Amino acid sequence: MKKNVKVGITVVVVIALILGGLAIYYEDTSAKKKGEIITINSEVALPHKLTRIVSLDPAATATLYALGAYGDIVGGNSYDSYPPNESLPNVTDYPSMDLEEIFNLSPDAVISFDNYSGAQVSQLLNNGIDYVFLSADGGVNFTTIEKQNTLLGELTGTTSNATLINQWINDSLSVLQTDAVNYDKAEYNGTPLRGFYYLSSEGGYWTAGNSTFVNSYFKYADLINIAAPYDSGFYSINPENIVNDSPQVLIIDEFINASSLNVSGSPFQNSPAVLDGKVYATIADENMFSEPNFRDIYAIQWMISVVYGQNPSLPNFPINLTYNPNPNEVS
Amino acid sequence: MRYLWILFLFFLLIITVILSDFIGSVRIPILNLLEIYGSQIPFLSNFIPHGYTLAQEQIIVQLREPEILGGVVIGASLGIGGAAIQSIFRNPITEPYIIGLSSGASLGAVSSIVLGLTIFGIYTQQITAFVFGLSIVFIVYFFALRGGKVHPTYLLLTGVAVSFFVSAIVALLLFTNINLQGEAFFWLLGSLEDINWTLLFPVAIVVLITSYVIYLQHRELDAIQMGDMHARAVGVNVERTKRVTIFMVALSVSAAVSISGLIGFVGLVMPHLSRMLLGGSNKHVIPASGILGAIFLICADDIARGIVPGVVVPIGIVTGIIGVPFLMYFMRKLTGGRYEG
Numbered sequence: 001m002k003k004n005v006k007v008g009i010t011v012v013v014v015i016a017l018i019l020g021g022l023a024i025y026y027e028d029t030s031a032k033k034k035g036e037i038i039t040i041n042s043e044v045a046l047p048h049k050l051t052r053i054v055s056l057d058p059a060a061t062a063t064l065y066a067l068g069a070y071g072d073i074v075g076g077n078s079y080d081s082y083p084p085n086e087s088l089p090n091v092t093d094y095p096s097m098d099l100e101e102i103f104n105l106s107p108d109a110v111i112s113f114d115n116y117s118g119a120q121v122s123q124l125l126n127n128g129i130d131y132v133f134l135s136a137d138g139g140v141n142f143t144t145i146e147k148q149n150t151l152l153g154e155l156t157g158t159t160s161n162a163t164l165i166n167q168w169i170n171d172s173l174s175v176l177q178t179d180a181v182n183y184d185k186a187e188y189n190g191t192p193l194r195g196f197y198y199l200s201s202e203g204g205y206w207t208a209g210n211s212t213f214v215n216s217y218f219k220y221a222d223l224i225n226i227a228a229p230y231d232s233g234f235y236s237i238n239p240e241n242i243v244n245d246s247p248q249v250l251i252i253d254e255f256i257n258a259s260s261l262n263v264s265g266s267p268f269q270n271s272p273a274v275l276d277g278k279v280y281a282t283i284a285d286e287n288m289f290s291e292p293n294f295r296d297i298y299a300i301q302w303m304i305s306v307v308y309g310q311n312p313s314l315p316n317f318p319i320n321l322t323y324n325p326n327p328n329e330v331s
Numbered sequence: 332m333r334y335l336w337i338l339f340l341f342f343l344l345i346i347t348v349i350l351s352d353f354i355g356s357v358r359i360p361i362l363n364l365l366e367i368y369g370s371q372i373p374f375l376s377n378f379i380p381h382g383y384t385l386a387q388e389q390i391i392v393q394l395r396e397p398e399i400l401g402g403v404v405i406g407a408s409l410g411i412g413g414a415a416i417q418s419i420f421r422n423p424i425t426e427p428y429i430i431g432l433s434s435g436a437s438l439g440a441v442s443s444i445v446l447g448l449t450i451f452g453i454y455t456q457q458i459t460a461f462v463f464g465l466s467i468v469f470i471v472y473f474f475a476l477r478g479g480k481v482h483p484t485y486l487l488l489t490g491v492a493v494s495f496f497v498s499a500i501v502a503l504l505l506f507t508n509i510n511l512q513g514e515a516f517f518w519l520l521g522s523l524e525d526i527n528w529t530l531l532f533p534v535a536i537v538v539l540i541t542s543y544v545i546y547l548q549h550r551e552l553d554a555i556q557m558g559d560m561h562a563r564a565v566g567v568n569v570e571r572t573k574r575v576t577i578f579m580v581a582l583s584v585s586a587a588v589s590i591s592g593l594i595g596f597v598g599l600v601m602p603h604l605s606r607m608l609l610g611g612s613n614k615h616v617i618p619a620s621g622i623l624g625a626i627f628l629i630c631a632d633d634i635a636r637g638i639v640p641g642v643v644v645p646i647g648i649v650t651g652i653i654g655v656p657f658l659m660y661f662m663r664k665l666t667g668g669r670y671e672g
Contacts, residue, residue: 010539013539099394101356101357103357103393104357106384117525118456119453119454119527122527126527
């Protein structure tokens with residue numbers, strides 16, 4: 001084949017590719033309705049309420065169930081634990097979302113707490129699917145959780161239930177804080193105990209620092225989170241800081257081996273928490289410590305009950321649910 | 332006979348592409364798949380029945396097709412780049428990454444992740460990977476330049492040294508924000524999953540043009556394989572050929588890895604497999620390496636998506652685990668253990 005013929009073929013192929021690309025780009029940017037990215041700071045102005053939702057966020061799945069919108073969920077994720085016995089198709093495809101399964105379910109929106117790749121999110125938006133992003137990282141507190149409830153209520157047409165749940169959260173927080181302070185006065189002369197939340201031992205001593213919803217558990221339980229002054233968000237703390245601050249209460253994830261706390265070289269070995277046996281594993285439902293939603297109230301209740309030996313009496317949950325939202329009461 | 336081999340490999344590539352369109356987490360009947368194919372052909376689409384759902388069309392057109400064609404483009408880029416680089420270095424264990432491409436692209440991608448850069452919107456990571464990959468190759472080339480000439484050994488050592496230096500900076504960046512190690516880790520292991528048409532088209536055009544320019548150098552590269560002195564004796568402008576080829580490989584592979592992350596093994600091994608099948612001439616080795624790279628990467632992607640339900644294994648892991656036994660087998664089977672690169 002002559003050289004100029006080869007050049008000619010290449011030029012034709014390149015032009016075809018450019019034209020094809022432009023055609024697809026034009027189609028993408030013109031005719032089709034685009035999805036929107038929705039956060040708690042968005043001004044929600046959807047033309048209709050969402051009725052086909054894919055939830056990649058276990059906290060959102062639980063909230064939608066409590067709101068009475070569980071029937072609108074068409075796809076779930078492998079981390080969902082509440083409500084139990086979920087029969088939704090799993091659309092997580094670790095470490096990504098399974099876009100094929102999601103497209104196959106033809107949802108109105110995908111709810112997520114994780115930072116999935118921009119390319120995957122743009123695929124959703126380009127195909128007219130809204131992306132609802134609910135943060136679970138640093139900066140999330142009960143105010144954020146209430147805003148997320150309100151947002152999900154607005155999106156699913158269950159605003160009145162969202163208001164009821166938010167009111168219940170505020171009432172419960174008030175009860176928990178008052179009771180914890182009273183228990184502390186009676187048990188420890190009102191001096192807050194130093195606590196530490198041991199989330200994971202993978203590659204360090206992972207914990208919850210300042211500006212996390214778990215940090216706010218400590219505040220409402222009248223405890224001091226020794227990890228808060230050193231860093232924000234979920235992070236791996238320097239073991240020297242653990243030794244120096246000598247925690248009096250240890251809350252450990254169910255996957256942490258409690259016997260490893262007492263071995264030589266462990267920063268917890270000589271801590272009052274280990275010596276006095278104040279080590280508590282989150283066996284009731286460890287998801288209460290990883291999912292920011294209304295059920296976190298029960299995590300604080302559990303913390304207060306194990307630390308002070310007394311169980312605060314919470315107001316009844318305002319919505320009648322088939323599955324008890326309080327994991328402390330589930331046998 | 333060698334042209335027949337290349338035609339056969341091309342036919343095999345088309346079959347692989349079509350079969351891969353059937354593989355995914357959602358089962359799509361063959362009739363619907365054919366209808367979706369037909370609907371994409373201008374003018375013909377009006378005569379094709381539309382018995383498929385919108386979701387099925389989206390899955391094929393928006394997800395599987397760009398991913399599979401991305402595999403073709405990236406596999407071809409790595410295979411052709413590997414063949415050209417091995418000829419320039421006259422070294423069978425070199426690949427495009429050896430001139431600093433991988434470490435540069437890693438620096439770009441990891442910087443954008445750790446520093447939270449958004450200057451180019453959602454494609455910042457891809458663009459920074461491309462720019463950094465290309466920049467590091469230029470730095471390596473200019474460090475290795477002495478008196479207007481680049482000695483292969485000097486270029487190789489400079490490439491390795493600069494790569495170590497840049498990798499240390501990547502490690503430092505990751506160290507400063509340990510929470511983002513997971514995200515960066517998955518980029519470093521490579522994936523075709525995030526490729527869409529918007530990403531694929533510019534990369535495909537770059538790879539097509541650069542591959543063609545590399546192919547046009549096949550005679551010069553054959554001569555350089557025999558040694559720089561021999562190449563000059565037969566009238567080859569050695570420095571110009573090296574410069575053009577390295578620049579083309581850098582452009583092509585930087586563009587490819589910018590959308591896929593680092594995918595090892597293809598650029599190293601596919602040129603060897605091509606030489607085993609078709610002999611040592613770059614006239615055949617370059618196109619065969621491209622086609623074999625494409626076939627191999629598509630198959631690896633199929634395995635990555637299908638081996639564990641609910642998990643997409645990073646493709647860099649699959650290319651290594653599947654590829655090495657594959658190469659060992661061919662080395663023994665095709666050459667009786669006498670292959671010398």
